[in-house]
Amino acid sequence: MGNSLMYSLLPLEAVNLGIPLGLVGVLLSANRIIRLLSNTWASLTFERLGPRLPFIFASILSVITTLMYGLGWGFMAFLLARIGWGLAWSVFRHGGYLAVWSAPENIKGRLMGILWGGMRLGSAASVLLGGVLYDRFGYSNTVLVIAVFSALVIPATLRLSWPQKKTVSKIARSSTLTGLQFALRNTSRRWISILGFVNILFEGILVATASLFLASRLSADFSILGIGTLAGALLATRFSADLFFAPLIGSISDGIGQAPTMLILALVIFLGMLGAVQLDGIALLLSLVCVFIAGSGMFVTGNAAASGLASSTHRPHLFVGFFNTAIDAGAAIGPLLAFSLIDALAGIEYMYIAVAALLLLVTLRFWWVQRRNPLDTISANV
Template identity: 35%
Template sequence: MGKRLSLEDSSDLLTAVVVACSLLGDSFLYVGLPLTYKTLGLNLVSVGMLLSVNRFIRFFSNTWASYIYDKHGIKWPFFIAICVGTLTTLSYSLLTGFIPFLLARVVWGVSWSFLRIPGYLYASNVPPAQRGKRMGLYQSISVIGSLCGTLIGGLLLDLWDFRSVILFLTCASVIGIPIAFSLSDVPQLDDAPRAQISMNLKLIFGDFKMFGIGLVTAMNGLLIGSILSSTLSLYLLELVGEGGISIFEITFGIATLSSFLLAMRRISRLALGPFVGSMSDFLGRQKTLIILFSGGIISMALLGLSPSITVVVLAVLLAFVSSNALGIVLATEASDLAATHVEGRLYIISSYVNWIDLGTAMGPLIAYILRLGLPFRTMYLGASVILLAVAIFHLYAMQR
């Protein structure tokens, strides 16, 4: 019989700090590559591929990461992952041309599979009455890395060149390495025999509750996290024109307004994490989800129906808040489910993160294909209807 998972109380939060450090370079690329691609021997098409390939590779690496954690415990694979991730960030300062960058992004995608799984695993070992709050804290701490990589990296790019900014962010990422080394090692994660743990993944996808969690997770990421985010600036341009909007006699361009709204998406995730998690602990997961689903459905419907720029801006903010809050509660539900499946918790977590990657990877592609034949308002109304349908299915699945 293996040892039960015994972790220090702060392991999930320390993991979040490591994850935040690892995200600095990756998040900066979404700002830096589109602005400096010519100096790096790239073109715009290759930039799009480089910013997506790390997500697609995770469909394969997530399950592999779970297997490695199951076989070798948490500490050393996690430690190696942050070291490799930091070296990958450093490599961006040295590379030129598409193929070298492509290989680096593939390596980063694999590293990210290893970096994010332990946080959900640790949460599954927190008492259920505290799990939502801890998951919210984990999400809030993790997103700090994305915010700093985007905001600080963007500011520094106006002063320095791309490679200098990458070197600075690499130095900051190194902070995560000793923290990862300090985590307790867990050589065997479950009590079940190894052969039973190495179950067919069809069993996990065949779990009705896991499918309910996964489907709404993918749709949340696809409809709001990807489709709305990737089309927002074009929709605002279509709605108000190139002149922008005036607030208190100050004119704001579409780029400024779009950047503000997209920044609020991440800021809301940082600010709301502990509150939403605690709310789900107090009210229960299902009641909290009903509130959040309602916010997402109403906001997407307003985007499709209202011609008022004021209503649209408020609806976008509500959509982003609802989507981020949904992500926190759904992650907590996945950890709840993992806690009840002693013989396969790692594979449930890898299944959950695969659903996340499915939604975020396919969103922009689907959005622009649909745009060829549909106006934005129809897309957003359709998203509202789809979100309603998957919400009903999810609530039904979790009651079984």
């Protein structure tokens, strides 16, 4: 919950925390950068220890990092907190993917939607409640409240009934490069990894700059609600879309195929961003809502596609780890790229359109690869 809160509040509170605005992108990317290494570590940890100990560790670490966000100890302490959260998230996410790739092909999309819907419920509550609390009670009090809610996961983790850990006699030496080899051997796996990178690159740019974009574009008529509240509500739409729309979109993709579904969603995202940068007021907000809903479906469907493709490898967790690393690379680069243009918001608007167009082109390429390679087609009939 604390991680999601930072995307709406940190750009607004950075100066008061003694953090230069130009370094906000670094902080929002730090948890993604560390995951370029920790995803493989999480994969191997699950092989060796099973799920119980990694999940307990990640639950405790997530609460500690949230508390650190509110201490006001400066850039370095905040950076350590972001790195700590990156380690925890590698564990949380990998555990969820382990469950999905073992499911039948005709329900992978729906299961991925349910998985991310549950994860995003906490994110939606965090940014929505956090935005309201921030506008009324300030930053430190808001972070403390969110940390208390985050701590509820610890007793729940301790009480869960875990499967018995399987004994692993010998595990082959592995790295992120091993996962890269799995990806490069197959055209569909190669392009779904590229697609995952570009999709999250776009989302990372948009989510990291949404509050500043709204502040620059909305008129005084919206000031009564507060930019923090509006940004929180908008980001809550993105996160809650995983809860309310992702299972439905996942089910549709199980029927018509992941690649055609993603092509439709990428087109919606591109058209929605055209509307967002050209319109004002309510029309702007509605355009972004459409983008976030389509982005939710794009993310879930892409992850379901990657999960299905992973099952064709003899060590599927390595490809999943690499795919996670690819999307984390996009998420890490997104805020850095966006905040490098922070002094020229018009540049960010052009970037919105350029990256949305790139996403559409890459999705079209993945759809074409799937169409030309029937054996790789991901659909309900596989």
